Amino acid sequence: MKKTLSLFLLFIALLNCERDDICPEATPTTPHLIIRLYDISNQESNKNAFKIRIQGIGNSEVLENYNVVTTDSIVLPLKTDASVTEFSLHKDYEYDDNGTPGDTSDDIISGNEDIITITYATKKEYVSRACGYKTIFENVIVTQEDDGDNWIQLIQSVNDNLTVENENAAHYKIFH
Template sequence: MKHIKLVLLFVMLASVFTCERDDLCPETTPTTPSLIIEFFDNATQDSPKNVFDLYVIGEDNNIVLPGYSLVDTNELILPLRTDQDSTTFKIISNAVLDSDGNLTDDGNEDIVTISYQREDVYVSRACGYKTIFNNVVVSVDGGTDGNWIIFTEAAFDNLTIEDETITHYFFYH
């Protein structure tokens, strides 16, 4: 029994100490970035403006984006799909939930579609690949109730999203 414990201990120690540095992907390594949007007041365009009771749903899966169920914020971070060249969200301002937690018809819903060209970039053996998004274009459809997002503006011409620390788009409302 003592030999079995020693063998198991030796195997565990050997596996821990034989890991090479590039076998682990550090948390500080940049991965596939999200689209970062800041909201501004349409009347005074240099003033940030909160969106109240913001509710964000993925159009393809009808899942509420974590952290965006009736929040007040002037920033939005949207994950982009890496398996196709566009991602669509329902972004609702002044959203209202009924007593069962279901979204009512109140609020103002805009459909935001982000189109792009994907490029997979090799990071390392441990981290694998990340996707960057080139030529990013955002379109907004307000439907029959009209847009609450008045217009959008890219932070840069020929926008490429490869950095998750800067704002990529400005939405005015």
């Protein structure tokens, strides 16, 4: 009788188990802003930016995969808890510690830094119980500070939608 009762309780316990909720890797989550770089003199042609270094304003860390690289496209994460994200896009970046790695007061940084500001409204969208919510960015506008020596000549939206809800294609173009 004890054996039958034990099997019955085990059977009931197995019936009451919930399946594990795991968010599949292929499930779309909060998208990044994708920017393609183009030649200002031939606006149909992609153009690499050399020795580019990207860092979030107010962030001491360089954006992963953008520490002095050559690229013709940029993938930027946007803040989901704010309506503005700013980045430093430093082209032809070079750093010289002047032979004194412990003393930052004599360090020399060269290149051309442009600051871009991305403004937007956020909207939460339910994905699933396992994945939770993702953030959609609406009314996205990218502008730059004019410092008198901008390497970025023109910033243009790819379409009039100005919504970032997936990473299937570029959202903005930068001409340089």
